[in-house]
Amino acid sequence: MHMLEMIIQSSYFMICCQMLLATIFGAVIGYDREKYGKPAGVKTHAMVCLGSCILMIIGTLTAVETGYSDPTRLAAQVVSGIGFLCGGVIIVTNRSEIKGLTTAAGLWLAACMGLCIGSAYMWMCIPAGVCYYLITHILAKLESRIKKPSVDEENVG
Numbered sequence: 001m002h003m004l005e006m007i008i009q010s011s012y013f014m015i016c017c018q019m020l021l022a023t024i025f026g027a028v029i030g031y032d033r034e035k036y037g038k039p040a041g042v043k044t045h046a047m048v049c050l051g052s053c054i055l056m057i058i059g060t061l062t063a064v065e066t067g068y069s070d071p072t073r074l075a076a077q078v079v080s081g082i083g084f085l086c087g088g089v090i091i092v093t094n095r096s097e098i099k100g101l102t103t104a105a106g107l108w109l110a111a112c113m114g115l116c117i118g119s120a121y122m123w124m125c126i127p128a129g130v131c132y133y134l135i136t137h138i139l140a141k142l143e144s145r146i147k148k149p150s151v152d153e154e155n156v157g
Contacts, residue, residue: 014120015057022053022117025125026110032136038103039089048085048107049114052078056118075115082111102136 026049027042034041055078059071086104093099109132116124 018053018057018117018120018122019050021122021125022049022114025049025113025117025129028129029106029110029113029132032132033103033106039100040085040103040107044085045107045110048082049110049117052082052111052114053118054114056115060119071119075119078111078115082108106132106136 023046026046029049030040030042030045033045052075055074056071059069059074062069063071086107089103089107090098090100109128113125113128116122116128
């Protein structure tokens, strides 16, 4: 067996690839939010995705090594804990408009993608990324066309 093959087959190399991939996917989502001036950007999304990936890897490794652990316990804590971070990006303006919901959903998606990568289901992130793009770009255009004006907007014009 060649040295390169041994490195690629090692779990350490795989874990490093998982963590790098989580950082990249999180950063891509964050870049999209940041280019629109949203409160959580590249760094925040990358860290959420990486952190959830690490916790899933830890849960999986613990389960394999001990045989007694449930690898999804840490993942469940990520899912509920990310709500705290998401709550920080949602604001209500003085015009009673809610802002930041899409950014919060993006953070939640980044956490979910990190869990997928940490569980070695990296392939799931490609269609998830495509769906993210469709939602934030294609559906956003459709949404703006079907959105009805609010009562305040009807009274203005």
